[in-house]
Amino acid sequence: MRHLACSIAAALALAAGAAPAAHAARLISDAGRLVLEQGDASRLDLSATPGTLISLAGGLQLRIDGVQAEAGPGGRTVWMHQVSVADPHSGWRPLCEPHADGTTHLVFVPGSQRADGSLHEDAAAVSPSCTAGALAKCLRFGYRPWGREADGSPGIAAYNACLRMVRADYGGTDQPSTENGRLIDVYDDLGLQRADLLPGQRFEAGWDAQGAVCVSAPRVPENITPEQIEARHPRLRGRVGSICTEAFARAHGAILFNRSGPAQ
Numbered sequence: 001m002r003h004l005a006c007s008i009a010a011a012l013a014l015a016a017g018a019a020p021a022a023h024a025a026r027l028i029s030d031a032g033r034l035v036l037e038q039g040d041a042s043r044l045d046l047s048a049t050p051g052t053l054i055s056l057a058g059g060l061q062l063r064i065d066g067v068q069a070e071a072g073p074g075g076r077t078v079w080m081h082q083v084s085v086a087d088p089h090s091g092w093r094p095l096c097e098p099h100a101d102g103t104t105h106l107v108f109v110p111g112s113q114r115a116d117g118s119l120h121e122d123a124a125a126v127s128p129s130c131t132a133g134a135l136a137k138c139l140r141f142g143y144r145p146w147g148r149e150a151d152g153s154p155g156i157a158a159y160n161a162c163l164r165m166v167r168a169d170y171g172g173t174d175q176p177s178t179e180n181g182r183l184i185d186v187y188d189d190l191g192l193q194r195a196d197l198l199p200g201q202r203f204e205a206g207w208d209a210q211g212a213v214c215v216s217a218p219r220v221p222e223n224i225t226p227e228q229i230e231a232r233h234p235r236l237r238g239r240v241g242s243i244c245t246e247a248f249a250r251a252h253g254a255i256l257f258n259r260s261g262p263a264q
Helices: 002-016 134-140 155-167 226-232 246-251
Strands: 026-030 033-037 043-045 053-055 061-071 077-087 091-094 106-110 126-130 182-188 202-208 211-215 256-263
Touching: 026 106, 026 126, 106 134, 126 134, 134 155, 155 182, 155 202, 155 256, 202 246, 211 246, 246 256
Parallel strands: none
Antiparallel strands: 026 033, 033 043, 053 061, 061 077, 077 091, 077 106, 106 126, 182 256, 202 211, 202 256
């Protein structure tokens, strides 16, 4: 499914970033709603028109079957799209596999993904994500890659910190070390998420847009050890282990924090 999502992202990028011919149209994400900007400056909100067919580069065809507004933290709405993909063998089928919470929706995130796994602000690009993906998870946590947070900081910084955290990408190099089934308790000083303090969990790390600012204990020690974290990521040398407390992380610029525990 990740490969399919990548192909959709590439096709949308081609549609969004096509040569600016006269009266050219492009697909964009306007705060999570999929919009067709037409050459005459008019706009068609595709999220408001269920049944819309979208033909993309490479012959991929999608159908928007429905859209629902999910109320997120801080009163922030996440637009959840039920999308089908044309299958030459079985007809229309759901694009997304079920997430752990049962959702099979697609979200359209404004921006393009960099090679290091972060999101780049780009009004002409769209990055789709099923709800099981990190891009969608961070939107649903309340972090948005546009606008500003209550403290005046850019939303993209908290959003990228969230992407690093969800993937346990400690060095910010698109090298995730998490695994399915690992619950994380996310919290921040932005008024969006508060710690649940679930039994069996412990403080894992503090995060900024570049990755972890320190790591108390790796989420999945079978995937990466404290010694490997320090060896692979120079900025974390001397910042792994008991020195990494919530207070230490905050003092070193952490935007988000998380706790984690055994797989469920």
